Amino acid sequence: MTNQIARPWALMRHHAGWADVFLIESETADSITGVYPDRETVGPPVNYSVRAVLARFETLEAARAAREGAVLEWRKHDAGVREAEDKLRVAEKAREDAWLNCLKGASGA
Template sequence: MRHHAGWADVFHIDTESADSITGFYPDRETVGPPVSYSVRAVLARFPTLEAARAAREGAVSEWRKHDAAVRDAEAKLRDAEKAREDAWLNCLRDAAKAS
């Protein structure tokens, strides 16, 4: 299941053509009907399911290393948006007082 942009699903490739790949997600609780994606959607290929899972877990660990910086940036963004909104409202209030 895709939790966020940094989470990679393990996808088993059954068939492949020049422009698409068809397969299934072995980690999902219920394996549904095969799905197809464009070739561009596949980021990496691994020789075994275990290698794919290990790569995914390593990538998630790398993703998590940046969580604090992302939270800090989001807090700064919220502060900047609040300052912009306050400036907008103050400008409107000042214009109303001046008229």
């Protein structure tokens, strides 16, 4: 555990494509306790499983820099994701139309 607490700044998954900076104040083999210093209202310490940590850093600046770099990497894929979503919508529309046509055909309408 000593090696881990030496890197008290962590990135925690917030939602897809974004991680929040988290200050680890204490930890056990199974859990971490700390706060989110970048949030407007820093509330009481919260507990998570150690599995919730995406990455650990020695400094706040390193954690923030890693987060920003990861966002840039995420954004590189935006066009491909939009293209895939467009193709998915077309495929879902075709599936819906086929289903409706099958029901209508079976009813004799």
